[in-house]
Amino acid sequence: xxxxxxxxxxxxxxxxxxxxxxxxxxxxxxxxxxxxxxxxxxxxxxxxxxxxxxxxxxxxxxxxxxxxxxxxxxxxxxxxxxxxxxxxxxxxxxxxxxxxxxxxxxxxxxxxxxxxxxxxxxxxxxxxxxxxxxxxxxxxxxxxxxxxxxxxxxxxxxxxxxxxxxxxxxxxxxxxxxxxxxxxxxxxxxxxxxxxxxxxxxxxxx
Amino acid sequence: xxxxxxxxxxxxxxxxxxxxxxxxxxxxxxxxxxxxxxxxxxxxxxxxxxxxxxxxxxxxxxxxxxxxxxxxxxxxxxxxxxxxxxxxxxxxxxxxxxxxxxxxxxxxxxxxxxxxxxxxxxxxxxxxxxxxxxxxxxxxxxxxxxxxxxxxxxxxxxxxxxxxxxxxxxxxxxxxxxxxxxxxxxxxxxxxxxxxxxxxxxxxxx
DNA sequence: TAGATTGTTAATCGATTAACAATC
DNA sequence: TAGATTGTTAATCGATTAACAATC
Numbered sequence: 533x534x535x536x537x538x539x540x541x542x543x544x545x546x547x548x549x550x551x552x553x554x555x556x557x558x559x560x561x562x563x564x565x566x567x568x569x570x571x572x573x574x575x576x577x578x579x580x581x582x583x584x585x586x587x588x589x590x591x592x593x594x595x596x597x598x599x600x601x602x603x604x605x606x607x608x609x610x611x612x613x614x615x616x617x618x619x620x621x622x623x624x625x626x627x628x629x630x631x632x633x634x635x636x637x638x639x640x641x642x643x644x645x646x647x648x649x650x651x652x653x654x655x656x657x658x659x660x661x662x663x664x665x666x667x668x669x670x671x672x673x674x675x676x677x678x679x680x681x682x683x684x685x686x687x688x689x690x691x692x693x694x695x696x697x698x699x700x701x702x703x704x705x706x707x708x709x710x711x712x713x714x715x716x717x718x719x720x721x722x723x724x725x726x727x728x729x730x731x732x733x734x735x736x737x738x
Numbered sequence: 739x740x741x742x743x744x745x746x747x748x749x750x751x752x753x754x755x756x757x758x759x760x761x762x763x764x765x766x767x768x769x770x771x772x773x774x775x776x777x778x779x780x781x782x783x784x785x786x787x788x789x790x791x792x793x794x795x796x797x798x799x800x801x802x803x804x805x806x807x808x809x810x811x812x813x814x815x816x817x818x819x820x821x822x823x824x825x826x827x828x829x830x831x832x833x834x835x836x837x838x839x840x841x842x843x844x845x846x847x848x849x850x851x852x853x854x855x856x857x858x859x860x861x862x863x864x865x866x867x868x869x870x871x872x873x874x875x876x877x878x879x880x881x882x883x884x885x886x887x888x889x890x891x892x893x894x895x896x897x898x899x900x901x902x903x904x905x906x907x908x909x910x911x912x913x914x915x916x917x918x919x920x921x922x923x924x925x926x927x928x929x930x931x932x933x934x935x936x937x938x939x940x941x942x943x944x
Numbered sequence: 945t946a947g948a949t950t951g952t953t954a955a956t957c958g959a960t961t962a963a964c965a966a967t968c
Numbered sequence: 969t970a971g972a973t974t975g976t977t978a979a980t981c982g983a984t985t986a987a988c989a990a991t992c
Contacts, residue, residue: 540959542940543933550917564973571917575961580975592967592974609936624834631830633892634915634932639939679939686839705938709840711756711777721938723931726840727749730815732911732927733845733885734748746983770949781985786950798950798991 537608541582547572548582549605555598564595611638616677617705620692621684622647622655622662625707629681630657643675665692669699678702686710693720743814747788753778754788755811761804770801817845822883823911826898827890828853828861828868831913835887836863849881871898875905884908892916899926 537545551571555563565583569576583596586604590596606612619626622645629635630642645662647653655662663671671677680701684692689708696704703719706712714720743751757777761769771789775782789802792810796802812818825832828851835841836848851868853859861868869877877883886907890898895914902910909925912918920926 537940538958539937539940542936543930546930546933546936547917547928550915554917566973571919576973577962577976578960580973581960584975590974593972594968595973610939615939624830624837628830628834629931632915632931635935638932640935703938705935709756709838711753711760713777719938721934722753723934724749724752725835725838725929726844727752728927728929729841729846729911730748730752730844731745732909732925733816733821734743734745744982772949782949783952783986784984787952787984790951796950799948800992801949 537585541585542609544572544574544578544582545605545609548579549602549609552598552602552605556602560598562591562595563598563601565590567595609639613639614641615639615679616641616643616675617679617681618643618668618672618677618701619645619660619681619683620665620668620696621645621682622649622652622657623683623685626681626683627657629683629707630660640679642681643677644671665695668696672700679705681705681707682712683707743791747791748815750778750780750784750788751811751815754785755808755815758804758808758811762808766804768797768801769804769807771796773801815845817843819845820847821845821885822847822849822881823885823887824849824874824878824883824907825851825866825887825889826871826874826902827851827888828855828858828863829889829891832887832889833863835889835913836866846885848887849883850877871901874902878906885911887911887913888918889913 548568551568552563565579566576568579583590586608588596588601588604617640619630619642626645630645635642642660644660645657646665646668647662648665652662653664678701680696680703682689682693682696682704686709689710690712693704693712693714697714697718704712704714705721705723707723709726711722712720754774757774758769771785772782774785789796792814794802794807794810823846825836825848832851836851841848848866850866851863852871852874853868854871858868859870884907886902886909888895888899888902888910892915895916896918899910899918899920903920903924910918910920911927911929913929915932917928918926
């Protein structure tokens with residue numbers, strides 16, 4: 533917790549975590565930096581450097597212990613620090629995220645969904661109920677939720693975001709294509725799918 | 739096209755594009771680097787540097803012309819270079835992406851979806867038909883598709899990816915939580931939702 | 945003119961890669 | 969021992985920020 537982990541390293545740690553979990557399932561006793569590096573198309577010294585950041589020690593000629601690595605990554609990324617969140621917008625994307633199994637296990641606790649469509653209200657998705665958005669303010673303070681995952685359509689996105697901020701939400705994970713305006717004390721994280729695609733599509737050039 | 743645009747810049751360009759589009763809707767004649775920078779919490783000289791990369795020229799004391807910027811960004815990012823893709827896995831996430839309006843307009847042309855669930859076969863989503871996955875090989879060569887967006891559940895992800903590669907797919911945009919194994923000539927882009935969340939959630943510390 | 949904004953260079957910061965001694 | 973792998977330092981590369989002259 534103490535040390536600040538750079539974003540890029542956080543991202544790599546989640547990949548190491550997946551691969552290491554595979555090794556554990558296969559009962560492998562060791563994993564080397566170059567095995568990990570190869571799977572991710574990165575340099576092996578980078579892997580070692582990242583593990584160094586975690587104070588992880590490998591063994592020469594042998595590598596690292598998968599179980600030990602897995603635990604350390606989980607502790608470092610705080611998978612046991614449960615954080616409560618709401619999904620706002622119960623369309624396909626909202627439902628997809630509500631079902632995303634990794635979130636629950638890895639510290640992101642989605643407590644409920646919100647929508648305005650009367651047909652959706654009171655439905656259940658993976659034990660998570662869909663409420664009318666007018667209930668959000670009360671439930672947020674009652675359940676102590678300050679994270680919202682915004683999956684409404686583009687048009688109402690800014691208005692809904694304003695409403696969330698009024699309701700005491702402090703973190704907005706924005707899956708809409710809007711660049712939200714928000715006061716500085718609100719943390720907005722834009723999930724930019726279009727940019728992802730373009731970065732990916734541009735790879736053709738090399 | 740000629741110049742290679744770094745990934746980070748590509749990402750910022752898509753944000754500039756959104757904001758500039760808003761300015762156009764509001765009939766603003768000018769936009770300054772610091773207006774853009776402020777919305778994105780970045781440095782204004784970074785904005786100017788990015789525009790320099792596009793050979794875009796602003797006017798002192800005035801700023802940039804939104805319409806001109808918008809066009810240049812669209813050309814640079816190749817929004818008119820249509821690229822054909824399939825969505826593989828017609829669950830909520832697949833359906834959400836099939837409906838994501840930005841893709842169509844911005845160069846990503848989703849032609850069809852694939853699944854194995856008999857109930858879903860032949861359904862239509864936004865004019866896009868869902869086929870049984872056994873049809874993929876033929877349709878890929880017929881329609882000249884080499885991009886697949888993988889939205890199947892975690893368990894079958896690697897097997898489906900292997901099948902896609904055999905079917906001539908060259909680019910896999912991976913939304914599953916697996917780290918896919920693929921030959922080097924296949925471009926895999928992992929959309930790492932868990933990492934996104936963690937980067938976002940870690941922001942609390944500052 | 946005075947003031948605001950650009951374009952651009954230089955300085956800083958951070959991330960990746962290369963190299964290699966230490967270790968088992 | 970010989971060889972493989974780590975841990976770590978130094979070198980390189982790239983991205984961001986600061987600064988400021990040029991411009992309108």
